[in-house]
Amino acid sequence: MSTLGIIGCGFVADLYARALAVMPGLRVAAVYDRDAARLRTFCEHWSLPAVDSLDALLAALPADGIVLNLTNPDAHFEINRACLIAGRHVYSEKPLAMRMEQARSLHALAAERGLMLSSAPCSVLGEAAQTLGHALRHGIAGTPRLIYAELDDGFVPQAAYARWRSESGAPWPAEDEFHVGCTLEHAGYYLGWLIAWFGSVRRVVAASAEVIPDKPGSNGTPDFSTATLFFENGPVTRLTCSIAAPHDHRIRIVGDNGVLSCDAAWDNAAKVRFARRLTLRRRLMEHPFPRRIRLPRPTHPHVKRWGAAAMNFLLGPQEMLDALSERRPCRLSNDFALHMTEVTLAIQNAGEAGAQDMTTRCAPMEPMPWAQ
Structure with missing residues (x-):
């Protein structure tokens, strides 16, 4: 069983969660959002385990797990960097970062740590x-x-x-x-x-x-x-x-x-x-x-299909x-x-x-x- 951690429970997170039903080999170890009410609603709807901090989410992931960064775009760089520093592979919603110098620094950090850094869309x-x-x-x-x-x-x-x-x-x-x-x-x-x-x-x-x-x-x-x-x-x-x-x-x-x-x-x-x-x-x-x-x-x-999309966001x-x-x-x-x-x-x-x-x-x- 492969393990994921989800950061961010906004609109796009549901598109990832609904794909879990057709991807039986994937398991979500933990979900975190800074908005406690949104975190609770999302996790109750999808029956997923919530944690109360980014550190707790990173600790719940094994070394071969993947962090899904589904936060707002302005937070992508900060969250991606924190996850890479913690030694976690990252799959980021687009864009990878809002500025090119930020994206370059993430790329360099991932290379230095021997980590994968992938970007949506898939x-x-x-x-x-x-x-x-x-x-x-x-x-x-x-x-x-x-x-x-x-x-x-x-x-x-x-x-x-x-x-x-x-x-x-x-x-x-x-x-x-x-x-x-x-x-x-x-x-x-x-x-x-x-x-x-x-x-x-x-x-x-x-x-x-x-x-x-x-x-x-x-x-x-x-x-x-x-x-x-x-x-x-x-x-x-x-x-x-x-x-x-x-x-x-x-x-x-x-x-x-x-x-x-x-x-x-x-x-x-x-x-x-x-x-x-x-x-x-x-x-x-x-x-x-x-x-x-x-x-x-x-x-x-x-x-x-749900709304405008008929895509498997977990590919x-x-x-x-x-x-x-x-x-x-x-x-x-x-x-x-x-x-x-x-x-x-x-x-x-x-x-x-x-x-x-x-x-x-x-x-x-x-x-x-x-x-x-």
């Missing part, structure tokens, strides 16, 4: 991302030439977010979400896929802006960003994030032979399709009835625990977490500044065994 380990990766490796669309990735969530400030509650009753943290911004919160969902397939981004050419002012807690935080990513060994990619444009979570990979696509970044079981290119009566077009691409074998445990922690027990490198490596953080921060902080060369590097990710 949807890169899910069926949809792995199916697209399989299609790329097997040349189904031919050589990839251009990628468009969209993470637009609709005009969120006009949504009924004051009534959004998690399963155990935690409110959606609107002020935190608007203060941190949709790029830091969401870009990783496709950045993780792209870095896994192609490795390092060498240059980011981006712009970001606040297009909807006066949101609670926003303080000028960008609610729109667009970036052109230049990989060391991959196709040019355009990634857009917003909480203004109509909902669109598509990714389209344009190859010599046609287009691979997926419509739902937040659904592990989202359909992956290929539309071959053809000429009909002198008109060049993609086939109007794309075929679905499927993997040849069973994949991973799936979680039923990342499980990968870390498997890497520990099998004494192999973790797919969600320390370098992966640091590089994704640098790219994300470059997009978030771009403003009207233009290009930025990346200083970190990350190798492409080994596919899951069922997606070879």
